[in-house]
Amino acid sequence: MIPSFLRGRHCTACREAYIGGNHKRLGDSVTVSLHTFVDLYSKALTTLDNILTKGAAFAASKGVSEADMLNWRLVAT
Numbered sequence: 001m002i003p004s005f006l007r008g009r010h011c012t013a014c015r016e017a018y019i020g021g022n023h024k025r026l027g028d029s030v031t032v033s034l035h036t037f038v039d040l041y042s043k044a045l046t047t048l049d050n051i052l053t054k055g056a057a058f059a060a061s062k063g064v065s066e067a068d069m070l071n072w073r074l075v076a077t
Contacts, residue, residue, distance in 0.1 A: 055069065
């Protein structure tokens, strides 16, 4: 029996993979080199650098020190 979440909206390959067809099953391992993550982390660090630079500029425009800004909360508790 095919579960209701697989009825109608998924292709035959999805259904067969779920119920044991000849297609590659979910959970099979994929070989990944650590070098594939270098670009990912590089982009994340660049984004973080931009966010921190904008935060420092905002603190300067409000006349607040960066140390004081680090103690601010995003949501009141």
